[in-house]
């Protein structure tokens with residue numbers, strides 16, 4: 001199956017928190033969108049890896065993803081090694097995306113920065129035919145290098161190059177995040193410890209961030225992205241003509 005936009009994430013829930021409004025909007029526009037979670041988030045304080053897989057599948061349905069895979073790489077040990085690059089390269093060559101979205105270059109959770117280096121190198125090496133990968137039935141895969149790479153922004157505020165309009169999909173984004181019921185918006189923490197993200201106030205701050213970015217972009221709600229390899233190619237001004245932020 002060919003995927004147009006493939007998002008790579010250190011943990012199940014990274015894409016929901018950072019770019020699911022954008023992913024849902026792209027699906028509505030008719031693009032095929034997929035997510036590859038590198039780990040099962042097994043070192044997270046709350047919930048179990050099995051529960052997070054179920055939650056990720058539920059969120060994928062809400063966003064309208066065409067594919068969501070989990071590579072089962074080791075949480076908190078995302079070293080940029082050939083051993084960990086290979087399964088990522090295999091998935092990139094399988095889905096052959098034009099655009100990849102990846103973790104923030106630096107963030108509160110160190111895995112996000114480590115994952116972004118691993119993801120960037122995997123994306124580049126996926127284009128080298130001499131790095132061999134095989135399909136499950138043993139056939140050699142063709143090389144494929146995605147053309148555009150954008151970092152999504154998660155916890156730590158980073159100045160974005162783009163703001164994507166999620167005014168029509170903020171509801172889907174919040175629903176998709178709430179699919180991770182073990183992690184977010186937990187009014188009654190039960191037997192498990194409260195965390196940085198389980199407090200209902202964290203959820204309020206997410207909406208405030210989307211509102212602030214939306215304001216900067218001239219939309220009601222927005223999500224920010226960093227373009228990985230500047231300069232940005234352009235052959236018309238349509239996206240500038242279509243937006244009117246107050247400046």
Ligand SMILES: [Zn+2]
Nearest residue numbers: 010011014109
């Ligand atoms: Zn994460």
